Amino acid sequence: MTEAADEAARRLCYVEVELLTQQEALARQRVDVASIFAEHHIGLVRLALIMLGDQASAEDVVQEAFARTHAGRGRLRDADKALAYVRSAVLNGCRSVLRRRATAFRRAVPYEPPVWSAESAAMLGEERREVLLALRELPRRQREALTLRYYFDLTDQEVADTMRISAGTARSTIARGLAALGRALGEES
Amino acid sequence: MNHSPTEDRLREALTEAGATLDPSTLRPLRAPERRFRLNHRLLIAVAAVVLAGTATAVGLGGPGEVDYAVATNPESLPPEETDLAIFLCTESVQKDPCQGRAADPEQTRTIEETIRRSPDVEVMTFESDEAAYGRFRQEYAENKALLAAVKPTDILPSFRVKVHEGTDLRQTVGPLHALPGVAKLSEPARLYDLPAMNEKTQRISVFICVDGSAMPACGAQRTSGSVTKEGKAATKAQKEAVEQMIAQMPEVESFFFEDQEAAYRNFLSSYKSNRTLVEATEVEDMPESFRLTMRATADRSRVVSDLKRQPGVAQVVDHACTREQIALERYGLDLPAAEACSKGP
Numbered sequence: 001m002t003e004a005a006d007e008a009a010r011r012l013c014y015v016e017v018e019l020l021t022q023q024e025a026l027a028r029q030r031v032d033v034a035s036i037f038a039e040h041h042i043g044l045v046r047l048a049l050i051m052l053g054d055q056a057s058a059e060d061v062v063q064e065a066f067a068r069t070h071a072g073r074g075r076l077r078d079a080d081k082a083l084a085y086v087r088s089a090v091l092n093g094c095r096s097v098l099r100r101r102a103t104a105f106r107r108a109v110p111y112e113p114p115v116w117s118a119e120s121a122a123m124l125g126e127e128r129r130e131v132l133l134a135l136r137e138l139p140r141r142q143r144e145a146l147t148l149r150y151y152f153d154l155t156d157q158e159v160a161d162t163m164r165i166s167a168g169t170a171r172s173t174i175a176r177g178l179a180a181l182g183r184a185l186g187e188e189s
Numbered sequence: 190m191n192h193s194p195t196e197d198r199l200r201e202a203l204t205e206a207g208a209t210l211d212p213s214t215l216r217p218l219r220a221p222e223r224r225f226r227l228n229h230r231l232l233i234a235v236a237a238v239v240l241a242g243t244a245t246a247v248g249l250g251g252p253g254e255v256d257y258a259v260a261t262n263p264e265s266l267p268p269e270e271t272d273l274a275i276f277l278c279t280e281s282v283q284k285d286p287c288q289g290r291a292a293d294p295e296q297t298r299t300i301e302e303t304i305r306r307s308p309d310v311e312v313m314t315f316e317s318d319e320a321a322y323g324r325f326r327q328e329y330a331e332n333k334a335l336l337a338a339v340k341p342t343d344i345l346p347s348f349r350v351k352v353h354e355g356t357d358l359r360q361t362v363g364p365l366h367a368l369p370g371v372a373k374l375s376e377p378a379r380l381y382d383l384p385a386m387n388e389k390t391q392r393i394s395v396f397i398c399v400d401g402s403a404m405p406a407c408g409a410q411r412t413s414g415s416v417t418k419e420g421k422a423a424t425k426a427q428k429e430a431v432e433q434m435i436a437q438m439p440e441v442e443s444f445f446f447e448d449q450e451a452a453y454r455n456f457l458s459s460y461k462s463n464r465t466l467v468e469a470t471e472v473e474d475m476p477e478s479f480r481l482t483m484r485a486t487a488d489r490s491r492v493v494s495d496l497k498r499q500p501g502v503a504q505v506v507d508h509a510c511t512r513e514q515i516a517l518e519r520y521g522l523d524l525p526a527a528e529a530c531s532k533g534p
Binding site: 037038041042045046049050055058059062063066067125127128131132135146147150151178181182185187 | 216219
Protein backbone atom coordinates (compact mmCIF):
# COMPACT_ATOMS: atom_id res chain seq x y z
CA MET A 1 0.00 0.00 0.00
CA THR A 2 2.86 2.36 0.82
CA GLU A 3 4.38 1.60 -2.51
CA ALA A 4 1.06 2.11 -4.20
CA ALA A 5 0.61 5.50 -2.60
CA ASP A 6 4.15 6.46 -3.54
CA GLU A 7 3.42 5.42 -7.08
CA ALA A 8 0.32 7.59 -7.05
CA ALA A 9 2.36 10.45 -5.69
CA ARG A 10 4.72 10.10 -8.56
CA ARG A 11 1.97 10.13 -11.09
CA LEU A 12 0.24 12.99 -9.42
CA CYS A 13 3.20 15.22 -10.01
CA TYR A 14 4.12 14.03 -13.43
CA VAL A 15 6.32 11.03 -12.89
CA GLU A 16 9.02 11.01 -10.29
CA VAL A 17 10.31 14.19 -8.85
CA GLU A 18 13.89 14.04 -7.75
CA LEU A 19 13.00 14.86 -4.17
CA LEU A 20 10.53 12.04 -3.87
CA THR A 21 12.93 9.43 -5.09
CA GLN A 22 15.54 10.65 -2.66
CA GLN A 23 13.03 10.43 0.12
CA GLU A 24 12.31 6.90 -0.97
CA ALA A 25 15.96 6.08 -0.60
CA LEU A 26 15.86 7.50 2.89
CA ALA A 27 12.79 5.47 3.67
CA ARG A 28 14.63 2.34 2.65
CA GLN A 29 17.54 3.22 4.90
CA ARG A 30 15.12 3.64 7.72
CA VAL A 31 14.05 0.09 7.21
CA ASP A 32 17.65 -0.87 7.67
CA VAL A 33 17.75 1.04 10.90
CA ALA A 34 14.72 -0.89 12.05
CA SER A 35 16.45 -4.17 11.33
CA ILE A 36 19.51 -3.01 13.24
CA PHE A 37 17.31 -2.33 16.23
CA ALA A 38 15.84 -5.79 15.97
CA GLU A 39 19.23 -7.41 15.59
CA HIS A 40 20.82 -5.53 18.47
CA HIS A 41 17.78 -5.25 20.68
CA ILE A 42 19.27 -7.10 23.64
CA GLY A 43 22.59 -5.24 23.47
CA LEU A 44 20.83 -1.90 23.27
CA VAL A 45 18.63 -2.67 26.26
CA ARG A 46 21.75 -3.75 28.17
CA LEU A 47 23.42 -0.45 27.34
CA ALA A 48 20.36 1.41 28.63
CA LEU A 49 20.18 -0.88 31.65
CA ILE A 50 23.75 -0.07 32.63
CA MET A 51 23.01 3.63 32.23
CA LEU A 52 19.67 3.58 34.04
CA GLY A 53 19.78 0.66 36.43
CA ASP A 54 16.36 -0.81 35.79
CA GLN A 55 15.08 -2.93 32.99
CA ALA A 56 11.68 -1.32 32.55
CA SER A 57 13.13 2.14 31.89
CA ALA A 58 15.84 0.60 29.71
CA GLU A 59 13.27 -1.13 27.54
CA ASP A 60 11.19 2.03 27.29
CA VAL A 61 14.18 4.03 26.14
CA VAL A 62 15.03 1.52 23.42
CA GLN A 63 11.42 1.28 22.31
CA GLU A 64 11.17 5.06 22.17
CA ALA A 65 14.38 5.39 20.16
CA PHE A 66 13.14 2.69 17.82
CA ALA A 67 9.80 4.42 17.33
CA ARG A 68 11.47 7.75 16.60
CA THR A 69 13.77 6.30 14.02
CA HIS A 70 10.97 4.31 12.53
CA ALA A 71 8.74 7.33 12.24
CA GLY A 72 11.35 8.88 10.03
CA ARG A 73 12.45 11.61 12.36
CA GLY A 74 15.88 10.07 12.60
CA ARG A 75 18.00 10.68 9.56
CA LEU A 76 20.63 8.32 8.35
CA ARG A 77 22.87 8.66 5.35
CA ASP A 78 25.85 6.47 6.07
CA ALA A 79 24.84 2.85 6.46
CA ASP A 80 28.22 1.98 8.02
CA LYS A 81 27.43 4.18 10.98
CA ALA A 82 23.98 2.75 11.54
CA LEU A 83 24.88 0.92 14.75
CA ALA A 84 26.62 3.99 16.16
CA TYR A 85 23.50 5.90 15.22
CA VAL A 86 21.09 3.66 17.09
CA ARG A 87 23.38 3.44 20.14
CA SER A 88 23.56 7.18 20.09
CA ALA A 89 19.76 7.37 20.00
CA VAL A 90 19.59 5.06 23.02
CA LEU A 91 22.18 7.10 24.93
CA ASN A 92 20.17 10.24 24.24
CA GLY A 93 17.09 8.56 25.61
CA CYS A 94 18.99 7.56 28.75
CA ARG A 95 20.13 11.13 29.27
CA SER A 96 16.52 12.32 29.15
CA VAL A 97 15.46 9.74 31.72
CA LEU A 98 18.33 10.68 34.02
CA ARG A 99 17.48 14.36 33.69
CA ARG A 100 13.85 13.66 34.55
CA ARG A 101 14.92 11.62 37.55
CA ALA A 102 17.27 14.36 38.75
CA THR A 103 14.41 16.84 38.58
CA ALA A 104 12.13 14.48 40.43
CA PHE A 105 14.71 13.99 43.16
CA ARG A 106 15.22 17.71 43.54
CA ARG A 107 11.50 17.95 44.15
CA ALA A 108 11.83 15.07 46.59
CA VAL A 109 9.38 12.95 44.64
CA PRO A 110 11.35 9.76 44.13
CA TYR A 111 8.76 8.01 42.02
CA GLU A 112 11.29 6.25 39.85
CA PRO A 113 13.90 3.82 41.08
CA PRO A 114 17.33 5.40 41.52
CA VAL A 115 20.27 4.25 39.43
CA TRP A 116 21.05 0.71 40.51
CA SER A 117 18.35 0.52 43.08
CA ALA A 118 18.73 -1.85 46.01
CA GLU A 119 16.50 -4.30 44.21
CA SER A 120 18.51 -4.31 41.00
CA ALA A 121 21.83 -4.10 42.78
CA ALA A 122 20.96 -7.09 44.93
CA MET A 123 21.56 -9.20 41.88
CA LEU A 124 25.15 -8.00 41.76
CA GLY A 125 28.03 -8.88 44.06
CA GLU A 126 29.34 -6.32 46.56
CA GLU A 127 32.50 -5.76 44.56
CA ARG A 128 30.58 -5.09 41.33
CA ARG A 129 28.16 -2.79 43.09
CA GLU A 130 31.00 -0.66 44.37
CA VAL A 131 32.42 -0.23 40.87
CA LEU A 132 29.03 0.63 39.38
CA LEU A 133 28.30 3.15 42.11
CA ALA A 134 31.68 4.79 41.49
CA LEU A 135 30.92 4.81 37.75
CA ARG A 136 27.62 6.46 38.43
CA GLU A 137 29.31 9.33 40.26
CA LEU A 138 31.43 10.23 37.24
CA PRO A 139 30.42 13.05 34.88
CA ARG A 140 27.96 11.92 32.25
CA ARG A 141 30.42 11.91 29.33
CA GLN A 142 33.01 9.87 31.17
CA ARG A 143 30.39 7.38 32.31
CA GLU A 144 29.12 6.90 28.77
CA ALA A 145 32.58 6.66 27.20
CA LEU A 146 33.75 4.10 29.76
CA THR A 147 30.64 1.97 29.26
CA LEU A 148 31.01 1.98 25.48
CA ARG A 149 34.68 1.11 25.74
CA TYR A 150 34.61 -1.50 28.51
CA TYR A 151 31.23 -3.09 27.92
CA PHE A 152 31.02 -3.02 24.12
CA ASP A 153 34.78 -2.97 23.45
CA LEU A 154 34.38 -0.12 21.02
CA THR A 155 37.40 1.61 19.51
CA ASP A 156 38.05 5.31 20.14
CA GLN A 157 36.51 6.10 16.77
CA GLU A 158 33.39 4.04 17.45
CA VAL A 159 32.96 5.63 20.86
CA ALA A 160 33.38 9.01 19.18
CA ASP A 161 30.77 8.23 16.50
CA THR A 162 28.28 7.06 19.09
CA MET A 163 28.78 10.05 21.35
CA ARG A 164 29.08 12.49 18.44
CA ILE A 165 32.43 13.77 19.64
CA SER A 166 35.89 13.60 18.07
CA ALA A 167 38.10 10.53 18.44
CA GLY A 168 40.65 12.60 20.35
CA THR A 169 38.03 13.76 22.82
CA ALA A 170 36.81 10.18 23.19
CA ARG A 171 40.34 8.99 23.98
CA SER A 172 41.00 11.70 26.56
CA THR A 173 37.55 11.30 28.11
CA ILE A 174 38.14 7.58 28.57
CA ALA A 175 41.59 8.21 30.08
CA ARG A 176 40.30 10.85 32.49
CA GLY A 177 37.29 8.73 33.39
CA LEU A 178 39.42 5.71 34.10
CA ALA A 179 41.77 7.73 36.30
CA ALA A 180 38.85 9.22 38.21
CA LEU A 181 37.29 5.80 38.66
CA GLY A 182 40.61 4.42 39.94
CA ARG A 183 40.83 7.23 42.49
CA ALA A 184 37.26 6.65 43.61
CA LEU A 185 37.97 2.96 44.09
CA GLY A 186 41.12 3.79 46.02
CA GLU A 187 43.48 2.30 43.48
CA GLU A 188 46.90 3.59 42.58
CA SER A 189 47.35 4.00 38.86
CA MET B 190 49.18 -4.72 26.64
CA ASN B 191 48.57 -4.88 30.36
CA HIS B 192 45.25 -3.82 31.72
CA SER B 193 45.12 -1.77 34.87
CA PRO B 194 43.20 -3.28 37.78
CA THR B 195 40.58 -0.53 37.37
CA GLU B 196 39.99 -1.52 33.76
CA ASP B 197 39.58 -5.17 34.70
CA ARG B 198 37.23 -4.41 37.57
CA LEU B 199 35.17 -2.09 35.41
CA ARG B 200 34.93 -4.62 32.60
CA GLU B 201 33.78 -7.36 34.97
CA ALA B 202 31.27 -5.13 36.74
CA LEU B 203 29.76 -3.99 33.44
CA THR B 204 29.58 -7.53 32.11
CA GLU B 205 27.82 -8.66 35.23
CA ALA B 206 25.47 -5.69 35.18
CA GLY B 207 24.59 -6.40 31.56
CA ALA B 208 24.03 -10.05 32.39
CA THR B 209 21.34 -9.23 34.95
CA LEU B 210 19.09 -8.75 31.94
CA ASP B 211 17.21 -11.89 31.04
CA PRO B 212 16.59 -11.65 27.28
CA SER B 213 13.55 -13.89 27.55
CA THR B 214 11.76 -11.21 29.55
CA LEU B 215 12.25 -8.50 26.92
CA ARG B 216 9.14 -6.96 25.45
CA PRO B 217 9.33 -7.04 21.64
CA LEU B 218 9.85 -3.76 19.80
CA ARG B 219 6.66 -2.32 18.44
CA ALA B 220 6.69 -0.55 15.08
CA PRO B 221 4.69 2.64 15.28
CA GLU B 222 1.87 3.19 12.83
CA ARG B 223 3.22 5.64 10.37
CA ARG B 224 2.09 4.62 6.95
CA PHE B 225 -0.12 7.52 6.18
CA ARG B 226 2.03 10.08 7.87
CA LEU B 227 4.96 9.18 5.72
CA ASN B 228 3.02 9.16 2.51
CA HIS B 229 1.46 12.45 3.32
CA ARG B 230 4.88 13.88 3.91
CA LEU B 231 6.18 12.57 0.62
CA LEU B 232 3.23 13.97 -1.18
CA ILE B 233 3.69 17.34 0.40
CA ALA B 234 7.33 17.31 -0.51
CA VAL B 235 6.58 16.49 -4.10
CA ALA B 236 3.90 19.11 -4.43
CA ALA B 237 6.28 21.61 -2.87
CA VAL B 238 8.88 21.09 -5.48
CA VAL B 239 6.71 20.94 -8.53
CA LEU B 240 4.08 23.46 -7.74
CA ALA B 241 5.27 25.28 -4.66
CA GLY B 242 1.69 24.78 -3.63
CA THR B 243 0.24 22.63 -0.88
CA ALA B 244 -0.40 18.97 -0.46
CA THR B 245 -2.81 16.41 -1.64
CA ALA B 246 -3.28 12.85 -0.60
CA VAL B 247 -4.17 10.16 -3.03
CA GLY B 248 -4.27 6.43 -3.07
CA LEU B 249 -4.09 4.29 -6.11
CA GLY B 250 -6.59 2.48 -8.17
CA GLY B 251 -8.10 2.24 -11.58
CA PRO B 252 -11.41 2.28 -13.35
CA GLY B 253 -14.44 0.13 -12.80
CA GLU B 254 -18.09 -0.24 -11.98
CA VAL B 255 -19.81 -1.72 -8.98
CA ASP B 256 -23.11 -2.50 -7.33
CA TYR B 257 -23.83 -0.85 -4.03
CA ALA B 258 -26.04 -1.34 -1.09
CA VAL B 259 -25.61 2.10 0.34
CA ALA B 260 -28.25 4.62 1.13
CA THR B 261 -26.84 8.04 1.77
CA ASN B 262 -27.63 11.64 1.24
CA PRO B 263 -28.82 11.78 -2.36
CA GLU B 264 -27.34 15.22 -2.92
CA SER B 265 -23.65 15.03 -3.57
CA LEU B 266 -21.26 17.52 -2.00
CA PRO B 267 -19.84 19.97 -4.52
CA PRO B 268 -16.15 19.25 -5.18
CA GLU B 269 -14.95 22.55 -3.74
CA GLU B 270 -16.51 21.55 -0.42
CA THR B 271 -15.38 17.93 -0.47
CA ASP B 272 -12.47 17.73 1.93
CA LEU B 273 -12.04 14.04 1.40
CA ALA B 274 -13.23 11.65 -1.30
CA ILE B 275 -13.01 7.95 -0.49
CA PHE B 276 -13.08 6.06 -3.78
CA LEU B 277 -14.30 2.48 -3.74
CA CYS B 278 -12.83 -0.52 -5.46
CA THR B 279 -14.50 -1.77 -8.62
CA GLU B 280 -13.87 -4.85 -10.70
CA SER B 281 -11.83 -2.92 -13.21
CA VAL B 282 -9.30 -1.73 -10.62
CA GLN B 283 -6.67 -4.36 -11.21
CA LYS B 284 -3.94 -2.96 -8.99
CA ASP B 285 -3.50 -3.09 -5.24
CA PRO B 286 -5.38 -2.80 -3.04
CA CYS B 287 -8.43 -3.81 -5.13
CA GLN B 288 -6.96 -6.48 -7.42
CA GLY B 289 -10.02 -6.59 -9.58
CA ARG B 290 -12.45 -7.15 -6.72
CA ALA B 291 -15.23 -4.64 -6.25
CA ALA B 292 -16.01 -3.49 -2.73
CA ASP B 293 -18.75 -5.86 -1.55
CA PRO B 294 -21.81 -4.57 0.32
CA GLU B 295 -20.35 -5.51 3.68
CA GLN B 296 -17.05 -3.74 3.00
CA THR B 297 -18.96 -0.72 1.75
CA ARG B 298 -21.04 -0.68 4.94
CA THR B 299 -17.91 -0.91 7.07
CA ILE B 300 -16.36 2.00 5.21
CA GLU B 301 -19.52 4.01 5.61
CA GLU B 302 -19.77 3.24 9.31
CA THR B 303 -16.12 4.11 9.87
CA ILE B 304 -16.69 7.47 8.26
CA ARG B 305 -19.88 8.08 10.24
CA ARG B 306 -18.18 7.23 13.52
CA SER B 307 -15.49 9.88 13.00
CA PRO B 308 -16.25 12.93 15.12
CA ASP B 309 -14.47 15.06 12.49
CA VAL B 310 -17.09 14.45 9.81
CA GLU B 311 -19.64 17.21 9.29
CA VAL B 312 -21.36 15.96 6.11
CA MET B 313 -21.10 12.68 4.26
CA THR B 314 -22.60 11.94 0.86
CA PHE B 315 -22.25 9.20 -1.70
CA GLU B 316 -21.63 9.79 -5.39
CA SER B 317 -22.25 6.90 -7.76
CA ASP B 318 -19.92 6.26 -10.67
CA GLU B 319 -22.69 7.31 -13.09
CA ALA B 320 -23.23 10.62 -11.34
CA ALA B 321 -19.49 11.29 -11.19
CA TYR B 322 -19.10 10.48 -14.87
CA GLY B 323 -21.93 12.88 -15.72
CA ARG B 324 -20.20 15.62 -13.75
CA PHE B 325 -16.91 14.84 -15.47
CA ARG B 326 -18.47 15.07 -18.95
CA GLN B 327 -19.98 18.40 -18.06
CA GLU B 328 -16.75 19.88 -16.76
CA TYR B 329 -14.66 18.72 -19.69
CA ALA B 330 -17.35 19.14 -22.36
CA GLU B 331 -14.97 21.06 -24.60
CA ASN B 332 -12.08 18.68 -24.26
CA LYS B 333 -13.09 16.03 -26.77
CA ALA B 334 -9.81 14.17 -26.68
CA LEU B 335 -9.95 13.76 -22.90
CA LEU B 336 -13.60 12.68 -23.03
CA ALA B 337 -12.64 10.06 -25.59
CA ALA B 338 -9.77 8.83 -23.43
CA VAL B 339 -11.81 8.37 -20.26
CA LYS B 340 -14.36 5.56 -20.23
CA PRO B 341 -17.37 5.59 -17.88
CA THR B 342 -15.83 2.65 -16.06
CA ASP B 343 -12.68 4.69 -15.35
CA ILE B 344 -14.62 6.78 -12.87
CA LEU B 345 -15.11 5.32 -9.40
CA PRO B 346 -17.97 5.77 -6.96
CA SER B 347 -17.03 7.60 -3.80
CA PHE B 348 -18.05 8.64 -0.33
CA ARG B 349 -17.56 12.38 -0.10
CA VAL B 350 -16.88 14.01 3.20
CA LYS B 351 -16.79 17.51 4.57
CA VAL B 352 -14.99 17.76 7.90
CA HIS B 353 -15.29 20.29 10.68
CA GLU B 354 -13.04 23.29 10.38
CA GLY B 355 -9.60 22.83 11.88
CA THR B 356 -9.67 19.05 11.53
CA ASP B 357 -6.36 17.33 10.94
CA LEU B 358 -7.28 15.26 7.89
CA ARG B 359 -4.46 12.85 8.57
CA GLN B 360 -6.25 11.75 11.72
CA THR B 361 -9.50 11.25 9.84
CA VAL B 362 -7.86 9.39 7.02
CA GLY B 363 -5.75 7.06 9.15
CA PRO B 364 -8.35 4.34 9.77
CA LEU B 365 -9.83 4.63 6.25
CA HIS B 366 -6.65 4.02 4.39
CA ALA B 367 -6.34 0.39 5.32
CA LEU B 368 -10.00 -0.64 4.99
CA PRO B 369 -10.72 -3.36 2.44
CA GLY B 370 -12.72 -2.01 -0.49
CA VAL B 371 -11.08 1.44 -0.44
CA ALA B 372 -9.34 2.08 -3.76
CA LYS B 373 -7.90 5.49 -2.99
CA LEU B 374 -8.37 8.79 -1.24
CA SER B 375 -8.29 12.28 -2.61
CA GLU B 376 -8.72 15.79 -1.26
CA PRO B 377 -10.73 17.65 -3.92
CA ALA B 378 -11.32 20.86 -1.94
CA ARG B 379 -7.66 21.32 -1.29
CA LEU B 380 -6.89 20.72 -4.93
CA TYR B 381 -9.16 23.62 -5.83
CA ASP B 382 -7.31 25.83 -3.38
CA LEU B 383 -3.79 25.17 -4.62
CA PRO B 384 -2.48 28.56 -5.72
CA ALA B 385 -0.51 26.86 -8.45
CA MET B 386 -3.72 25.38 -9.84
CA ASN B 387 -4.91 28.83 -10.82
CA GLU B 388 -1.65 30.03 -12.25
CA LYS B 389 -1.92 31.37 -15.78
CA THR B 390 1.78 31.45 -16.68
CA GLN B 391 2.97 28.47 -18.70
CA ARG B 392 5.98 27.08 -16.92
CA ILE B 393 8.34 24.16 -17.34
CA SER B 394 10.84 22.91 -14.75
CA VAL B 395 13.95 21.06 -15.87
CA PHE B 396 15.40 19.00 -13.00
CA ILE B 397 19.10 18.31 -13.07
CA CYS B 398 20.65 15.03 -11.90
CA VAL B 399 22.16 15.13 -8.41
CA ASP B 400 24.31 12.54 -6.66
CA GLY B 401 22.41 9.57 -5.30
CA SER B 402 19.51 10.18 -7.66
CA ALA B 403 17.11 7.30 -8.23
CA MET B 404 16.18 8.48 -11.71
CA PRO B 405 17.06 6.15 -14.58
CA ALA B 406 17.90 9.23 -16.66
CA CYS B 407 20.75 9.89 -14.23
CA GLY B 408 22.14 6.37 -14.54
CA ALA B 409 20.25 4.85 -11.60
CA GLN B 410 18.99 1.31 -11.83
CA ARG B 411 15.96 0.11 -9.97
CA THR B 412 13.46 -2.58 -9.59
CA SER B 413 9.94 -1.73 -8.49
CA GLY B 414 10.36 0.16 -5.26
CA SER B 415 14.06 -0.26 -4.71
CA VAL B 416 17.13 1.35 -6.17
CA THR B 417 19.93 -1.08 -6.99
CA LYS B 418 22.35 1.53 -8.24
CA GLU B 419 22.32 5.23 -7.49
CA GLY B 420 22.58 7.84 -10.22
CA LYS B 421 25.30 10.44 -10.67
CA ALA B 422 25.15 14.22 -10.61
CA ALA B 423 25.22 16.12 -13.88
CA THR B 424 28.66 17.41 -14.81
CA LYS B 425 29.38 21.10 -15.16
CA ALA B 426 29.63 20.69 -18.92
CA GLN B 427 26.26 18.92 -19.06
CA LYS B 428 24.61 21.70 -17.07
CA GLU B 429 26.12 24.32 -19.34
CA ALA B 430 24.90 22.44 -22.41
CA VAL B 431 21.37 22.33 -20.99
CA GLU B 432 21.49 26.01 -20.20
CA GLN B 433 22.71 26.85 -23.67
CA MET B 434 20.00 24.74 -25.25
CA ILE B 435 17.30 26.49 -23.20
CA ALA B 436 18.71 29.92 -24.02
CA GLN B 437 18.39 29.16 -27.72
CA MET B 438 14.81 27.89 -27.63
CA PRO B 439 12.43 30.38 -29.25
CA GLU B 440 9.52 29.00 -27.19
CA VAL B 441 11.14 30.13 -23.93
CA GLU B 442 10.32 33.63 -22.81
CA SER B 443 12.67 33.67 -19.82
CA PHE B 444 14.43 31.26 -17.44
CA PHE B 445 16.59 31.07 -14.34
CA PHE B 446 18.60 28.45 -12.50
CA GLU B 447 17.43 27.43 -9.02
CA ASP B 448 20.15 25.80 -6.94
CA GLN B 449 19.58 23.59 -3.91
CA GLU B 450 19.98 26.48 -1.48
CA ALA B 451 17.38 28.56 -3.28
CA ALA B 452 15.02 25.59 -3.58
CA TYR B 453 15.43 24.96 0.15
CA ARG B 454 14.66 28.60 1.00
CA ASN B 455 11.48 28.45 -1.09
CA PHE B 456 10.58 25.19 0.54
CA LEU B 457 11.09 26.62 4.05
CA SER B 458 8.98 29.65 3.35
CA SER B 459 6.16 27.50 1.97
CA TYR B 460 6.27 24.99 4.82
CA LYS B 461 7.40 26.84 7.91
CA SER B 462 4.25 25.76 9.70
CA ASN B 463 4.96 22.06 9.08
CA ARG B 464 7.76 21.41 11.54
CA THR B 465 7.94 17.67 10.98
CA LEU B 466 8.42 18.07 7.27
CA VAL B 467 10.95 20.87 7.67
CA GLU B 468 12.96 18.86 10.19
CA ALA B 469 13.00 15.82 7.93
CA THR B 470 14.19 17.71 4.88
CA GLU B 471 17.69 18.96 4.25
CA VAL B 472 19.26 21.20 1.66
CA GLU B 473 20.67 18.22 -0.18
CA ASP B 474 17.19 16.72 -0.53
CA MET B 475 16.35 19.60 -2.79
CA PRO B 476 16.65 19.35 -6.53
CA GLU B 477 18.50 21.72 -8.84
CA SER B 478 16.48 23.00 -11.75
CA PHE B 479 16.12 25.43 -14.57
CA ARG B 480 12.79 27.23 -14.31
CA LEU B 481 11.37 28.22 -17.67
CA THR B 482 8.57 30.65 -18.44
CA MET B 483 7.10 29.81 -21.83
CA ARG B 484 5.56 32.07 -24.45
CA ALA B 485 1.78 31.76 -24.42
CA THR B 486 1.39 30.04 -27.76
CA ALA B 487 4.56 27.95 -27.63
CA ASP B 488 4.64 24.25 -28.47
CA ARG B 489 5.60 22.97 -25.04
CA SER B 490 5.66 19.31 -25.96
CA ARG B 491 8.63 19.82 -28.28
CA VAL B 492 10.54 21.69 -25.59
CA VAL B 493 9.80 18.94 -23.07
CA SER B 494 10.86 16.10 -25.32
CA ASP B 495 14.05 17.86 -26.49
CA LEU B 496 15.17 18.66 -22.96
CA LYS B 497 14.34 15.18 -21.70
CA ARG B 498 16.85 13.70 -24.10
CA GLN B 499 19.65 15.94 -22.84
CA PRO B 500 22.31 14.17 -20.71
CA GLY B 501 22.31 15.28 -17.07
CA VAL B 502 18.57 16.02 -17.06
CA ALA B 503 16.68 13.99 -14.44
CA GLN B 504 13.23 14.95 -15.63
CA VAL B 505 11.21 17.70 -17.22
CA VAL B 506 7.96 18.83 -15.69
CA ASP B 507 5.35 20.76 -17.64
CA HIS B 508 3.33 22.54 -14.96
CA ALA B 509 0.25 22.74 -17.16
CA CYS B 510 0.21 18.94 -17.45
CA THR B 511 0.67 18.58 -13.74
CA ARG B 512 -2.24 20.92 -13.11
CA GLU B 513 -4.37 18.91 -15.49
CA GLN B 514 -3.40 15.66 -13.78
CA ILE B 515 -4.12 17.07 -10.36
CA ALA B 516 -7.49 18.35 -11.56
CA LEU B 517 -8.35 14.86 -12.78
CA GLU B 518 -7.48 13.49 -9.34
CA ARG B 519 -10.72 15.06 -8.13
CA TYR B 520 -12.45 12.33 -10.11
CA GLY B 521 -10.09 9.71 -8.80
CA LEU B 522 -8.48 9.53 -12.21
CA ASP B 523 -4.78 9.05 -12.54
CA LEU B 524 -4.06 9.30 -16.21
CA PRO B 525 -0.48 9.10 -17.43
CA ALA B 526 0.94 12.57 -17.88
CA ALA B 527 1.11 12.30 -21.63
CA GLU B 528 -2.57 11.50 -21.85
CA ALA B 529 -3.66 14.23 -19.47
CA CYS B 530 -1.37 16.73 -21.09
CA SER B 531 -1.94 16.30 -24.78
CA LYS B 532 -5.44 17.60 -24.23
CA GLY B 533 -4.41 20.70 -22.33
CA PRO B 534 -4.30 24.22 -23.78
